[in-house]
Amino acid sequence: MAYSIIGADEREYGPVDIDMLVKWTIEGRVVERTQLKDHETGRRFLACDMAELSVVFNPPPAAVAPRPKSQPIIPAYTSYPPAVYAGPQRSRIVAGIFGILLGWLGVHRFYLGYTTIGVIQLLMGTVLIPFTCGVSIIAAAIWGIVEGILCLVGGMRDADGRPLSI
Numbered sequence: 001m002a003y004s005i006i007g008a009d010e011r012e013y014g015p016v017d018i019d020m021l022v023k024w025t026i027e028g029r030v031v032e033r034t035q036l037k038d039h040e041t042g043r044r045f046l047a048c049d050m051a052e053l054s055v056v057f058n059p060p061p062a063a064v065a066p067r068p069k070s071q072p073i074i075p076a077y078t079s080y081p082p083a084v085y086a087g088p089q090r091s092r093i094v095a096g097i098f099g100i101l102l103g104w105l106g107v108h109r110f111y112l113g114y115t116t117i118g119v120i121q122l123l124m125g126t127v128l129i130p131f132t133c134g135v136s137i138i139a140a141a142i143w144g145i146v147e148g149i150l151c152l153v154g155g156m157r158d159a160d161g162r163p164l165s166i
Contacts, residue, residue, distance in 0.1 A: 006035035006044065010163055015039055018052055025056045032057050092164030096152030103144010104137060108151060113159025 003021060004014030014037075016024075024030040025047065032048035047053050090112060099108035106121030124140035150156050157163055 002039040004037045004039065005030065006037055012037060021047075021050075022052060022056060025053050089162055089165040090158045092151050092154055092156075092166060095156070095164060096148045099144050099148020099151050101148075103148050104141040106140075106144070108144065108148060112151075112156065112164075 001018060002015035003018070004012040004016070007013055021030060021036070030047050030053070032046065034047040035044055036047055036050065037044050048057055095108045095111055098111055102108070104121065104125040106118035106125070109115070109118035109121060121140050121143065124136040124143075128136040147156065151164060154164065
């Protein structure tokens with residue numbers, strides 16, 4: 001099987017085989033949060049989710065003390081299913097338009113998955129208006145427009161850390 005490493009610049013480096021990935025993992029060039037791409041399926045996943053590399057990241061214990069006879073045997077689960085990112089990537093055009101037009105309500109932040117910041121912007125644009133003599137809605141609107149432009153030029157990521165698609 002052939003794999004590629006997805007760099008921080010979203011470029012693909014590869015293809016390489018599993019033996020090279022194990023070697024790079026041992027050398028520290030591939031870490032648990034490194035994104036990989038399977039060339040056969042086109043699926044992206046983290047290096048820690050690959051069974052062959054999880055042994056390198058989590059080596060088995062060196063020695064195990066003998067179990068007392070009165071202690072029951074509890075099965076140990078050594079592998080977990082790989083993480084699957086739910087849903088498609090979010091669009092930077094949609095997020096940018098939301099930010100520019102409805103940023104004062106935090107709609108773009110809700111769309112990107114940042115619900116806490118979205119709630120803050122929503123409160124600034126609605127509830128806090130009487131208490132701030134309207135300054136909060138102006139601040140929220142400017143904040144939304146700036147973030148909308150950042151979304152359009154690709155300067156923001158979604159809450160999962162993925163870059164926004166076009």
